[in-house]
Amino acid sequence: MASTIADCTDLFRKKLFGKTGKISEKTLEMHLGLYAIQVRRAKKLLSSIEEEDLPSDERVDGSLFRARKLDLSYCLSAAKSHELYFHMLGGGGGSPQGALREWIDRDFGSLDGFLRELRATALASDSWAWTCLDQASGRLINLLGDPRGAVPFWGSSPLLAIDMEDHAFLLDFGWDREAYLDALLGQIDWESVGRLLPLL
Template identity: 30%
Template sequence: MAIELIPLPYEPDALTPAISAETLSFHYGKHHQAYVDKTNAAIEGTAHAEQPLEAIIAAARDVDTGLFNNAAQSWNHAFYWHSMSPDGGAPSGELAEKIDTAFGSLDGLKEQLKARGAGHFASGWVWLAEKDGMLSIQETHDGDTLADGDHNPLLTIDVWEHAYYLDHQNKRPAYLDAVIDGKLNWTFAAENLARGSIWTYPA
């Protein structure tokens, strides 16, 4: 059972100007595709070949660095595409209440996401996550992931340089402003919160 490259949930130009179609052609079509291809090459002919991606990630952590990095990056990128939406919008209901409790307001959350994203050293990911009913911002470095942890990720933002360099050069804060202010998929975040368990990579 090979891991498939999931389809984008919107057209390649749908996130413009925050993220251009050119960036997506490289980021999704080349970087994400390469992670999926390398994961499949590593699991071919092994017991992992019949496992879901989350199980592969958990089994490879601290055991097989190459497999873990490629499997985790395959999962992270799929989650990242779903974390954005052309329509943006705003959180409501339980999600909005929990954001107000944890961060004071939606603006407070956005400010903290931007600060953590801009301050994250080198490559990695910034996450809005839930644990024991409380929301927090988590960071993972390089290819690490929350896919097999004890936090339930609601949204993620990729802060690897290839996520924004074609559009914003080295101005990571400009990329964060554009994505956080207008392209976060709050419907996806609410679904992840309501489900109460970690999102699974589509089979």
């Protein structure tokens, strides 16, 4: 079966360059390069897993198959989280509208309340922070991912992602993670985030 994992680097470059404020094009170019590596690695792993015979039951533990599956899980999680991250960048400020704003106000009391909790969640993470819609309860929830291979819980639809690993901010902000978050949260593309909101 051929891989269907797509590399969206060029699309994100066109969307974001010149539109991310204090997050520089140099940082974006490096960040997009890391994303492209994750996509290529995921494609290669998927192909190698599909082409090889499964190990016997007694040889699964410690096998190359197990190592490749773990690496594939990490690469796919990282690539998809980066896609969400790039998707939500490049907004001109402002605030969310429509159903997204209604749900934020309902579940967090206000946009300010949502942003405060999202910021605190991101600062508590060494890897990722996400805002997801829990399909079972129909409410928005902010989650963090540590270690870096962790993913949002099952049955949720991720709407935005914040990368808190060093490569996302070190060139532009040094170790000032708070300044990075302030810059990032001030230029969320709320329209793009709102388009990911599923119809319940």
